[in-house]
Amino acid sequence: MNIDKEGDRERLLRENGLAFFGAITASVSHELNNIISIIDQTGGLLDDLLAGARHGRPVENERLQRIAESIACQVKRGEGVIGHLNTFAHSVDHQVQEFEINQLVGNITELTRRFASLKRVHLETQPFDTPVTLQNNSFLVQQAVFLCIKQLLASAEREDTITVSVEDDRSGVRLLIKAEPSRLKTDDLDLHYLELLTGYIGGTIELRDGSGAVVFELMVPHWRDPDNP
Amino acid sequence: MIKTKVLLVDDEQDFTSVLAERMETRGLQVDIAGSGMEAMERVKGRSYDAIVLDLAMPEMDGIETLKHLLAQNPDLQVILLTGRATVEKGVEAVKHGAVEFLQKPADIETLVEKIREAQAKKVFLFEKRVEKSISEIVRKKGW
Numbered sequence: 001m002n003i004d005k006e007g008d009r010e011r012l013l014r015e016n017g018l019a020f021f022g023a024i025t026a027s028v029s030h031e032l033n034n035i036i037s038i039i040d041q042t043g044g045l046l047d048d049l050l051a052g053a054r055h056g057r058p059v060e061n062e063r064l065q066r067i068a069e070s071i072a073c074q075v076k077r078g079e080g081v082i083g084h085l086n087t088f089a090h091s092v093d094h095q096v097q098e099f100e101i102n103q104l105v106g107n108i109t110e111l112t113r114r115f116a117s118l119k120r121v122h123l124e125t126q127p128f129d130t131p132v133t134l135q136n137n138s139f140l141v142q143q144a145v146f147l148c149i150k151q152l153l154a155s156a157e158r159e160d161t162i163t164v165s166v167e168d169d170r171s172g173v174r175l176l177i178k179a180e181p182s183r184l185k186t187d188d189l190d191l192h193y194l195e196l197l198t199g200y201i202g203g204t205i206e207l208r209d210g211s212g213a214v215v216f217e218l219m220v221p222h223w224r225d226p227d228n229p
Numbered sequence: 230m231i232k233t234k235v236l237l238v239d240d241e242q243d244f245t246s247v248l249a250e251r252m253e254t255r256g257l258q259v260d261i262a263g264s265g266m267e268a269m270e271r272v273k274g275r276s277y278d279a280i281v282l283d284l285a286m287p288e289m290d291g292i293e294t295l296k297h298l299l300a301q302n303p304d305l306q307v308i309l310l311t312g313r314a315t316v317e318k319g320v321e322a323v324k325h326g327a328v329e330f331l332q333k334p335a336d337i338e339t340l341v342e343k344i345r346e347a348q349a350k351k352v353f354l355f356e357k358r359v360e361k362s363i364s365e366i367v368r369k370k371g372w
Binding site for chain 1: 243244247248250251254285286288290312334335
């Protein structure tokens with residue numbers, strides 16, 4: 001991949017950004033469709049029970065209560081998904097904006113959860129113990145986290161665990177995206193795009209393999225000049 | 230009257246439990262499998278008139294499950310019921326032997342109608358095969 005020219009880099013960034021946005025929205029739309037399908041069938045069940053009642057089969061109050069709870073539960077699930085999607089959608093509002101890193105990591109991890117579930121892989125987060133506000137390109141930071149998780153998922157197997165943890169020190173925020181056990185064939189990896197991406201947020205990316213785990217270490221600076229992003 | 234036997238394959242438990250109840254109200258006998266692997270185990274021990282299969286499932290997706298199920302028993306009548314209904318996926322599913330492709334949320338009466346059609350097709354295929362076997366025996370014996 002030749003990404004030496006500035007124009008090529010911009011194009012690559014745009015194309016991959018769109019692909020990332022598409023992957024997330026496709027996954028969320030699938031999740032929302034599942035929720036709607038459950039509510040649709042539960043509403044249909046209510047219709048069936050009412051039709052039965054008209055023909056002399058009484059409906060128990062407890063049964064109705066359980067149906068109401070089931071609908072409320074799905075509505076809550078849907079609200080959660082929409083909330084995460086809304087936060088994600090607004091991350092493209094400005095090239096550089098203020099955000100709290102624990103929240104951002106939590107949000108993108110939730111949006112990526114379905115990808116992990118499809119492989120029966122556990123996806124966990126370990127936030128930093130205090131809030132850390134950054135001024136950077138939040139969309140690109142999320143894309144970098146997503147790509148790291150995706151690369152680890154490609155070689156992960158059932159019941160493996162991927163953990164995204166946040167650490168903070170003077171030099172910036174360190175995001176550790178770790179897969180246990182280590183299954184990634186590091187020689188097969190193409191890190192060029194991840195390096196380009198992290199370059200745009202003023203950070204660095206490293207891959208470590210050993211001690212039974214493979215870890216992406218993504219460094220993100222606290223501050224990025226909004227006039228020269 | 231013998232009930233139509235259906236295997237419902239979907240990882241969304243809340244969805245399958247309600248749909249199964251509604252299908253049973255309409256005279257079907259329903260078993261549930263939460264994954265493609267579980268579906269393959271189920272069909273080993275039981276004969277189903279139709280299998281209703283989701284496309285996006287953990288580990289083994291709907292198309293893969295479809296291929297494995299039909300490799301196990303080519304007479305199985307598989308209906309794909311999915312939220313990811315693209316034309317390409319529909320064509321792919323039919324190419325691999327699905328008899329129908331429905332999109333979630335699906336109307337229960339349409340789904341039950343498709344299941345009954347699948348059952349009729351299964352009976353038709355069975356009768357055809359019996360007829361063919363009898364003709365073969367008659368031909369060999371010179372009757």
